[in-house]
Amino acid sequence: MPKGEAMPKITPWLWFDMNAEDAVRFYTNVFPNSRIGEITYYQAGAPVPEGTVMSVEFFLDGQVFYGLNGGPQFPFTEAVSFRIDCTSQVEVDYYWNALTADGGEESQCGWLRDKYGLSWQVVPQQLDELFASSDPTAAQRVVDSMMTMRKLDVETLEAAARGVKSSTRADGA
Missing domain, CATH: 3.10.180.10 (2,3-Dihydroxybiphenyl 1,2-Dioxygenase, domain 1)
Structure with a gap:
């Protein structure tokens, strides 16, 4: 890393089999000081029905994560x-x-x-x-x-x- 540059922020993205929102609700209930952030939705033309949750931002004790509804391809x-x-x-x-x-x-x-x-x-x-x-x-x-x-x-x-x-x-x- 070049001297004087800030360390890049690293954010975990977790690929779920279309149950990211359920998983995020579970994790934010298990861990204290946690919350759900922005939720995005698939638009028309996506391989899933329009309006299906695409990603969920969440924070576990201040650490940001994202859950992605990607399907069963990558367990x-x-x-x-x-x-x-x-x-x-x-x-x-x-x-x-x-x-x-x-x-x-x-x-x-x-x-x-x-x-x-x-x-x-x-x-x-x-x-x-x-x-x-x-x-x-x-x-x-x-x-x-x-x-x-x-x-x-x-x-x-x-x-x-x-x-x-x-x-x-x-x-x-």
């Missing part, structure tokens, strides 16, 4: 995900439960797919701290413990770092 894959940095187990539980509700799917190691197929990583802030331990054996125990989980469990991860068994379930439930 979401785990190759792209959004990470939610959580400050507590309560936040992990909230986002995990909200995003897996009504047809979402649990995956491994804090990953999930919501009912629209979008992948999310629900991560407690303690995980990065535990990974960065100056004790490589403790960090490896954290990795090994995380690999047994679906939803991440802070107590279990911290116990693994200390080298003790936690009383919580290994699957993070």
Whole structure:
């Protein structure tokens, strides 16, 4: 980037199978400080009926996104995900439960797919701290413990770092 020029703004555009408006309403209800912005509509001559929602601008805690009703050609894959940095187990539980509700799917190691197929990583802030331990054996125990989980469990991860068994379930439930 040339010196003195401002960093370009990067805005995620998410391709939905004609359910962008429903997805955006879902996301803005899950995440605090969120709202729906401008909605655009397909005009006459488009490959869908005139007046069908084309795109929806939305903001999740100040970050702008767009949802595009593009059709079934390009479904979401785990190759792209959004990470939610959580400050507590309560936040992990909230986002995990909200995003897996009504047809979402649990995956491994804090990953999930919501009912629209979008992948999310629900991560407690303690995980990065535990990974960065100056004790490589403790960090490896954290990795090994995380690999047994679906939803991440802070107590279990911290116990693994200390080298003790936690009383919580290994699957993070």
